[in-house]
Amino acid sequence: MKLRGNRQPERLDPNTTDTLIGEGSVFEGKIKSEAGVRVEGQITGDIECEGDVTVGEKGMVHSNILARNIIIAGEVHGNVQAKSKLSITSKGKLYGNIVAAALSIEEGSIFEGTSKMSGGASGSKTIAPGMKETAATSEAADAGKKRPDQDGDNVYKTW
Template identity: 25%
Template sequence: MLFGRRKKRGDPLQERIDCLIGPGTTIAGDLIFTGGLRIDGMIQGDVTVSDIKAGTLVIGDGGCIEGDVRVSHVIVYGEIRGTVYATGLVELHPNARITGDVHYDAIEMRAGAEIEGHLVKQSAAGETQ
């Protein structure tokens, strides 16, 4: 179980983190990953999961992405400066900050989280509603 959430049948949530970008690390350039990725450092570029049906991105308290994010499931404690495209769930925790539009299938936003942009609900086929 990841962060107290149970995996449902067909849920793309990855229960493990396959890669960690630690605090104090900066990557300049686009990043493509598989499985689960946790970012506690800085990414200056787009972050994309290679298989959009199954990939979880966790952005830690000190983590920041300056670029677009394309994943199935994203959990944000830190900051994203760019557009988010999530085919599944977007979880925003109290200190989460997103400056850009958020395209989502489902969203969970805790008190204190901020979005400076538009919320765009997607249908199951990934089309904008």
């Protein structure tokens, strides 16, 4: 970024897509971006983004992803954290854990992992009927967690 005089560098708009890993491209390494990132090719390495991250239908990602909003239409192997909303489209595949304020998983998608809702503004969770999931909303996601006994004796039991 060029600076002239005492001017501060201009901050990129997180609502724009500034970085594109195009179809047929392979990228290895960490990406940090103030604007949005779109992946149509392959990437191995973490993605940290102030804006939105979109993994297109042909995108293949082996990364942990941290972004404002995340849309998965391709395949992701890694943990994802959306400050606002995570959406997995009907063709999307996520093999990893989720932390998000809002979650939308369409019918036909694949999600293998656990999900945790962070205290976002909406706190909503949408899971379409018939979707393929292994642990997102099932009791298996709670295996090994402890909770107070229901009869009030303050004994924690594994459930």
